[in-house]
Amino acid sequence: MNALSLRGVAKTYGDQTHALKGIDLDVQQGDFFALLGPNGAGKSTAIGIITSLVNKTAGSVTVLGHDIDVSREAAKALIGLVPQEFNFNVFEPVEDTLLNVAGYNGIRRSVALKRTEQYLKRLDLWEKRRTPARNLSGGMRRRLMIARALVHEPRLLILDEPTAGVDIEIRRSMWEFLAELNEQQGTTIILTTHYLEEAEELCRNVAIIDHGEIVERGAVAELLSRARVETFVLDVADAARCVDIDAAPFTLRAREDGKLEAAVPQGHTLNGLFAVLQGAGVEVTSMRNKSNRLEEFFLKLVHREDVDAQGQR
Amino acid sequence: MSTQADTMTAQAARPSNAVAFFTIVRKEIRRFMRIWVQTIVPPAVSACLYMLIFGGLIGSRISDMDGFRYMDYIVPGLIMMAIIINSYTNVSSSFFAAKMQHFIEELLVAPVSNVTILAGFVIGGVARGLTVGLLVSFVALFFSDIVPVNLFITFSMAVLTSTMFALAGLINAVFAKSFDDISIVPNFVLTPLTYLGGVFYSISLLPQPWQTLSAFNPVLYMVNGFRYGILGASDIPVMHSFGVVLVFNLVFAGVAMTLLHRGIGIKS
Known part of the structure; x- marks a missing residue:
């Protein structure tokens, strides 16, 4: 069973803009997968459709066997999303951000409290747990979004440019963390990034998307040999x-x-x-x-x- | 390995909407309680001033209304006014802030049904409406010694009305594109409808055609239904009040669910 399957997924904004032109994509369970493409290629639209933030125009999306049109809630429970833009309540303390998202995912509070502590510590945010998110640095905000995406322990983690704007030291530590998550917990990871070094370092498979179409796909090693x-x-x-x-x-x-x-x-x-x-x-x-x-x-x-x-x- | 993975998948496939619902309600209540100086105190102060000026100073020169002291007559309307405005404002501002700062996406990507999202926000609005309503009722004890003659009607009318306006607040927030858009309705629609909805007078005092026109104001039915529960007197038969508020609740709930289902204003 694939972690993710897209078949003929298309998105048209209004009558003119074809953001995605019927793409097919398979990501195997346990893979570390890069979705690459220039700005405006359709990467974020594809992620939006997979995570139910964008309504697709056509096609089907299956997450670990759950079609998002048939069993949307079951599919969503398996996905963790780290979006490109900060999208948390800036007035809420860091801890509450994780507790709320755990609750939205149906996790009882006693468990949510333990997981919140676990992931905040793992991402070096535990000392900031009572701090409103607006007072965090850019790197801390990125880590908060990763902790938030993991609090319900998803089987498929999608990161849309997670290291954009963070310094090289934090970026390296994020790479280590994600590689560990993929290798030790078997979490399937899909990554979009503009740092192609990041994709080369972390990912086993890659798809390159341009003008709403997948123009290349395969193992990173195979593409590099070309x-x-x-x-x-x-x-x-x-x-x-x-x-x-x-x-x-x-x-x-x-x-x-x-x-x-x-x-x-x-x-x-x-x-x-x-x-x-x-x-x-x-x-x-x-x-x-x-x-x-x-x-x-x-x-x-x-x-x-x-x-x-x-x-x- | 695959067995463990399948078990994990099966567990994840059974997310609890009940937990999600209580999480949203808890978050909403904590939000307005955290800023209680902005959310809870002002309506109580306003109600206090209304009672002091309209009920005490001016009201003492006004003869009985429908057989009740003018102060006693306006108290139910003032409580209902506070419930309406606060239920509405809570949901419209909270949902709009979530939309503008994009943290509504936390809910949209989570396995939460649209019914749960709607119910969570609405109950949050009802909680604020009833909290403020209780506080205004407490303030009223210093000016009036009335006690509800029918607690069931009083409470159910308060809950149904606050639900209705919480739903309306969510609809407003879905369409709003700026904070101006969510202040227009309370200022230019709700406040006039409430003032003209029989809070301060009996519509039997109005000449035609104003008396007939007043019948098109939904707030009139809520204020009078609530007044019936407290005083046992009303310009409108109480079943008409319940009928109107129920129909509005059903219509607004249907509209809100459709908007959430289609993702209007919150999805691309």
């Missing part, structure tokens, strides 16, 4: 001079910031690149990936200048 070129940024003394080097099969380009960009085709090694540069008398003082491999694959797939610009930031 990324034909990996690009590196090198610190060299005179990048402009390097572009004249006959570096085939590598491609060299001088960047505006004075660094050298080198494209390494699949099947060739960095040793080969360094051999070429060394032969031309170029000294490399440091090197980094321009973007991760999944990001390069993603950018090629969606072919968008605006996304390209975002990827380079």
Whole structure:
């Protein structure tokens, strides 16, 4: 049984905007799944439909065997949602936010109190339990939404850009937490993110959605093997001079910031690149990936200048 | 492993709407009790001023109304006025705030039926309406020595009326797009209807066509039904009062359920 199955799911806003054009998607139980796509691709609409926040125009959604049109409450009981935007009562203490959501999910108060303590401690919010949510920092608010989504211990956790706007340290700790949740508790996790490094690090399977359609899907490892070129940024003394080097099969380009960009085709090694540069008398003082491999694959797939610009930031 | 997973699925598939209902009611009551200075005290102060000025100062110069001291005559209407406004305002402001800050989504993604959501918010509104009504009744004890002649009619009319206006408050909140939209109805609809609904006078005093026109004001039936329960006197037969308030309750409940079912104002 799949954790999630979508069949022909479509959403049209008004008469014109086709946010989703009849997508099919299966996510296996226990998977850590990435749903990627540029802004406006339809990711949040798909999540909205799965979680009953958006009315679909057509198609069917099944959560662990429960069709949301037939047994909506049973399906919803199995889902935890961490939305993109903060959506809790900012005047309520942190503890009450979790207790209320536990109650909405039919969990008795005695159990809800224990779970609230458990998840607030696990997400380092226990000390803030009496604090109104409006007084929390951005990172704490993100963690509050994760704790809230887990308080009824869902079998399917959906996170819509959970690490947007949080610093790298908190982001890393969230990754560890989610990986642990997936591995130890077997919770199926679906993640949308703009940090493709996040998807590459955490997820086993991925679907890429663009203009309301799924344009690619498969195992992350398999998609990465199809990324034909990996690009590196090198610190060299005179990048402009390097572009004249006959570096085939590598491609060299001088960047505006004075660094050298080198494209390494699949099947060739960095040793080969360094051999070429060394032969031309170029000294490399440091090197980094321009973007991760999944990001390069993603950018090629969606072919968008605006996304390209975002990827380079 | 699969057995454990199936058991977990089966457990999760049986969410308790009763727990959800009590959670919503508890949250709603805690909300208005937490800000009691804004929600509970002002209506009691207003009622006190009405009784002091209209009942005490001006009322002492007015002859008996339907055989009752003017102060005694207006007390049921003042209590009902407080119940109506507070039941309505509680639900409209609470539901609208949940909608605007998007925490209504906590309920929409949870396995809570629309009936439970509606019942939870409405009972929260009824709780505030009756709490304020009780407080105004307590204040009235300092000005009047009336006691309800029929507790059942008094209580059931109070509950049905507050339910009706709590439902109306939710409908208003569903359509509201700004806080102005939820203050328009209490200020420009409810208050005039209440003032013209026989709180301060018997409609038998009105000339035609105002007496006939008053019959189209639903608040008239509620005020008079409640007055019948307390004083045993009314401009309207008490069964007509119950009939009107029941019909409005059914219509408003139907409209509210339809709105929630379609997700109007709360879903895309």
